[in-house]
Amino acid sequence: MARSLFWKITLPTAILVLAGMGALGLYLVQTMRAALVDSLEIRLTDEARLVAGFVSPEFSNQTGLDALAKSLGADMGARITLIARDGTVLGDTDENPATMANHGSRPEIAAALAGNTGRVVRYSTTLRKNMMYVAVPVTYENRIIGVARTSLPLTSVEGLVDHIIITIVVAIAIAAAFVILATAALSRNITRSVWQITAAAEQIAAGKLGRQIKISTSDEIGRLGKAFNRMSLSLQDSMSQISEEKNKLQTILFNLTDGVVMVDREGKILLVNPKTENLFGFRERDMIKRPLIEAVKDHEIDTILKRCLAGHSLVADQMETGFPKRFLRTIAVPLGEDKSGGALVLFQDLTELRALQTMRRDLVGNISHELRTPLAGIKVMVETLQSGAIGDRQAAQDFLKRINDEVDRLTQMVSEITELSRIETGQDNFDFQLTDIARIIEEVVSQLTPLAERGQIALHTVPGALPLVPLDKGRIRQALVNIIHNAIKFNRPGGTVTVATAVEDGAAVVNITDTGVGISVEDLPHVFERFYKADKARSKGGSGLGLAIANHTIQAHGGKIKVRSQEGKGSTFSFSLPLVQNLDRKSLPSKITWTNGFGQDIP
Numbered sequence: 001m002a003r004s005l006f007w008k009i010t011l012p013t014a015i016l017v018l019a020g021m022g023a024l025g026l027y028l029v030q031t032m033r034a035a036l037v038d039s040l041e042i043r044l045t046d047e048a049r050l051v052a053g054f055v056s057p058e059f060s061n062q063t064g065l066d067a068l069a070k071s072l073g074a075d076m077g078a079r080i081t082l083i084a085r086d087g088t089v090l091g092d093t094d095e096n097p098a099t100m101a102n103h104g105s106r107p108e109i110a111a112a113l114a115g116n117t118g119r120v121v122r123y124s125t126t127l128r129k130n131m132m133y134v135a136v137p138v139t140y141e142n143r144i145i146g147v148a149r150t151s152l153p154l155t156s157v158e159g160l161v162d163h164i165i166i167t168i169v170v171a172i173a174i175a176a177a178f179v180i181l182a183t184a185a186l187s188r189n190i191t192r193s194v195w196q197i198t199a200a201a202e203q204i205a206a207g208k209l210g211r212q213i214k215i216s217t218s219d220e221i222g223r224l225g226k227a228f229n230r231m232s233l234s235l236q237d238s239m240s241q242i243s244e245e246k247n248k249l250q251t252i253l254f255n256l257t258d259g260v261v262m263v264d265r266e267g268k269i270l271l272v273n274p275k276t277e278n279l280f281g282f283r284e285r286d287m288i289k290r291p292l293i294e295a296v297k298d299h300e301i302d303t304i305l306k307r308c309l310a311g312h313s314l315v316a317d318q319m320e321t322g323f324p325k326r327f328l329r330t331i332a333v334p335l336g337e338d339k340s341g342g343a344l345v346l347f348q349d350l351t352e353l354r355a356l357q358t359m360r361r362d363l364v365g366n367i368s369h370e371l372r373t374p375l376a377g378i379k380v381m382v383e384t385l386q387s388g389a390i391g392d393r394q395a396a397q398d399f400l401k402r403i404n405d406e407v408d409r410l411t412q413m414v415s416e417i418t419e420l421s422r423i424e425t426g427q428d429n430f431d432f433q434l435t436d437i438a439r440i441i442e443e444v445v446s447q448l449t450p451l452a453e454r455g456q457i458a459l460h461t462v463p464g465a466l467p468l469v470p471l472d473k474g475r476i477r478q479a480l481v482n483i484i485h486n487a488i489k490f491n492r493p494g495g496t497v498t499v500a501t502a503v504e505d506g507a508a509v510v511n512i513t514d515t516g517v518g519i520s521v522e523d524l525p526h527v528f529e530r531f532y533k534a535d536k537a538r539s540k541g542g543s544g545l546g547l548a549i550a551n552h553t554i555q556a557h558g559g560k561i562k563v564r565s566q567e568g569k570g571s572t573f574s575f576s577l578p579l580v581q582n583l584d585r586k587s588l589p590s591k592i593t594w595t596n597g598f599g600q601d602i603p
């Protein structure tokens, strides 16, 4: 408690006041006592002189002196002792002189016998108290004939001094109490403000930024309070700026498609963004303060970081790492003004870009491969015509028809490639209408029936009740043509193709089942890839694009396409199209317009 400001102010003030007033009291008591003793002495001297003058003529008649001492003493209110030159006590107010010892050796008596005024304060064994004695010579015709001594106990003086002491002590006590109370009130006033500031500072420390205190004075404490309030506000400002900056940084780090890791100068992890966690499959909290190699488990990346930290310079390289394998470009940048404050390691995931590049390369390869064969055929036929066959009208017509067929095939392929790439890249606009899909199936079936008949294949539909489905008529028709055409093409004479519909899991489902050659287990996973043709399908013509287009078309409708097949027995291709209430427009990969307006409100 003595450590508090209140006591630090109040206690020394109280001690100072008490000490000061005590010293003053002591001085006062001493002075008063001295003054009282002086006045007693003067009184006793005066009385002794009076007595000496009075008894001088009586001194020769020594017998009456005792009675005189007794009566004078009673009158004056003091003890009077009369002593002969030889020191014999001749009379005394209080005692019988006959019983009293010779007083000649008493200092005051000796002084008086020597012609002076003797003054002494002494303890009287006779009266058992402190007495003041004053002795003067009794003279007769200029001769000292004896001594007259007056004495009084000091008790009267001491009583008075005691009284004064009590008065002073009471006065000191009252004054000290006032001073202490006043100081206490003053210091409480000061400390209250200090407490307020302390409490506010503690609240700020506990996170309640911007705390303000009430200021009621304009003194130093008031100024301190104002400064505190300003500091509190600017602290709040700075903190909110810092947290805003931190939030911005976190948002950037969180949404960055590149991986970011910050390491200290020893290569230990300080910060990791979510993309890095995903790339390498670890959690930031498990790897903080751990070496980078432990988190990424790749020596090439570790080497890049070490070279950056050692050489204080940017180091970058590309590598394949992780499981599943990702193709990364790793860039290590030194941090700090002198480039020795650790490093920032960036991971750019180039896997998809690479896959895209590979795909594009493959596509170009595939297209040129697919175009080369028919073009070579055309060239051979043209050359044959040039080298004379043109003269043979029958052969020339046959060649020209085949050239025409090849050109048609090429044109078909080019338009299919174009369409596929437009659907794949999401550039194409889909025109959705609520449509009766059974009608489209009927149209396609009747369009392909002549083809089926030519191959002696029975093509029929199994009618099923279906609600209207949101779809792009032209494109679904094309997808159906592609699938049903395959079912006829890869069939055998006497075989069947059945198109059936149903509603399953909130979607319209179309199943196209054939009793054809079927697809081998090795080919099955690849039939939806572009340009993919099973070996035994090579002779049948076709670009290998039909199912790829159908697949993308169904996906663009929010549906799924599947195939089940048994080699030698036949295949079933199924695709689903979500009903209007289940269509998640946001997840559709293509641009959509609704021509009949219906469905606009669908989220």
Ligand code: ADP
Residues within 6 Å of the ligand: 482, 486, 487, 488, 490, 514, 516, 517, 518, 519, 527, 532, 533, 534, 535, 537, 538, 541, 542, 543, 544, 545, 546, 547, 548, 571
């Ligand atoms: P294509 O133009 O060659 O028909 P598709 O993309 O339509 O190209 O089909 C790819 C390959 O899938 C075909 O070459 C064929 O090997 C196989 N395939 C497709 N449909 C069937 C089916 N109904 N029966 C057997 N094989 C099929």
